[in-house]
């Protein structure tokens with residue numbers, strides 16, 4: 588029988604193997620079109636965000652670009668008409684990583700955008716854990732943009748405190764990321780923005796290369812389905828609900844109806860957007876019979892204040 592030490596050793600080796608990228612493979616986009624401009628004037632930053640992290644980075648990127656006298660629009664993906672994309676000469680897309688990839692609703696939206704031939708494009712993701720497959724999630728966004736004729740000039744991933752609810756909010760990623768984003772994260776965002784502009788001015792592109800790690804195999808699992816199996820209760824507490832409609836706006840699939848206290852489980856993506864945004868603690872979710880509570884409540888109970896970049900004081 589294995590001793591405790593053997594068990595720990597084996598677990599460490601298996602864990603490390605799952606995390607290690609075993610090779611890099613180049614995405615086959617034969618050649619990009621020529622850049623339509625080397626000095627962009629009008630920039631569109633598109634974002635999707637459930638708990639504010641991605642939005643924070645989108646705003647900071649906007650501040651950096653505005654400080655260089657560029658005209659910037661910052662738009663929520665789901666509220667944006669895809670047709671407007673053709674009117675910009677630089678497009679940046681930001682999304683959180685959900686279930687080891689870019690969320691389905693973001694992918695579906697991007698698949699519908701019109702041709703943007705020659706437009707420089709960049710992608711960034713916000714994520715909650717170092718092994719969360721963030722590299723490939725951001726490449727997924729870039730690949731779709733490149734298939735529409737966009738020319739990739741930047742890609743990055745910014746780590747922050749995860750907003751994935753567990754009953755005690757005590758996963759290893761939660762603990763190790765509790766202090767993030769910090770000043771270094773914001774510097775990374777600024778560098779990402781500056782570097783993309785430099786590449787555009789030098790007519791440089793980046794390649795889209797997927798990391799093939801064993802953990803990639805996790806994406807083959809029906810993660811959302813498995814999670815939904817573990818969520819044994821998902822409804823609305825009528826006695827607490829104040830009818831604000833936030834959960835309806837946050838739900839990417841219109842699965843929740845707070846007025847009927849129902850959730851259409853078949854449509855639900857288990858994204859926790861309803862739970863994580865309800866201001867009245869009225870969304871009832873149980874994970875393996877343990878009550879979940881949302882991200883703002885977790886921050887409050889643990890006295891955590893998320894750092895904001897200093898630019899927000901002056902940049903409108």
Ligand SMILES: Cc1cc2nc3c(=O)[nH]c(=O)nc-3n(C[C@H](O)[C@H](O)[C@H](O)COP(=O)(O)O)c2cc1C
Pocket residue numbers: 635636637638639640641642682683684685686687688713714715716717718719720721747748749750751752857858859
């Ligand atoms: C449903 C769900 C799934 C998640 N899956 C991952 C993941 O696979 N990898 C990861 O690094 N972070 C994961 N996270 C953490 C988020 O990526 C992270 O909290 C992100 O910054 C949230 O961005 P937002 O505040 O803009 O919504 C997940 C969070 C949620 C709510």
Ligand code: SF4
Pocket residue numbers: 834837838839840841842843850854855856857858859860861862
């Ligand atoms: S009902 Fe499901 S899909 Fe809609 S916000 Fe809640 S968890 Fe996400």
Ligand code: SF4
Pocket residue numbers: 823827828829830831832833834835845864865866867868869870
């Ligand atoms: S977010 Fe909460 S309070 Fe607002 S309608 Fe939904 S369940 Fe009710």
